[in-house]
Amino acid sequence: MRLISYISVMIIPLVIFYITLHALLMRKHVFELFLNGAKQGLLTVFEIAPSLIGLLVAVGIFRNSGALDLFCNFLTTVNNSLPFSTLTLPPELLPLTFLKLFSSSGANALLFDIFKKHGTDSYIGFAASVLLCCTETLFYTISIYFTSVQIKKTRWVIPVGILLSLVSLISSAWIARLFV
Secondary structure (H helix, E strand, C coil), X not given: CHHHHHHHHHHHHHHHHHHHHHXXXXXXXXXXXXXXXHHHHHHHHHHHHHHHHHHHHHHHHHHHCCHHHHHHHHHHHHHHCCCCHHHCCCCCHHHHHHHHCCCHHHHHHHHHHHHHHHCCCCHHHHHHXXXXXXXXXXXXXXXXXXXXXXXXXXXXXXXXXXXXXXXXXXXXXXXXXXXC
């Protein structure tokens, strides 16, 4: 166990040392390469900042306006009217699934609310934890990565991503039922 702890502490300094040593042996100007990489990183940040700011503002407005609660109440009504009980999902997971598509930090805040209300070892707490591990911040990722490489048409990425989030929702509830 001490060896793993030592390796985890030393891995980043060793990688930095290796990269620097390799660049020096190849007779490259290390600091100049570092500055060029930092400059390209800042240019990427400036390119994606408008998309990121717009997305974060939209999520904040959507959540604070009460529209998220209305939408989640609608989903809960639809969920409760399902004719078969094996796929009936806990209503607490629906807003979590929806918010995770846009904001990981917002979904984490909802997760902590679920933990406070139901506990971490409860069925709902376990299912919510599995759900957040299985889903992606779809719209955040698309806005960042597609903007940085100037892709205009997302084609099937959004429908397939939403479908996979729904599969993750059902799977997390099913897995939680098996283990809790």
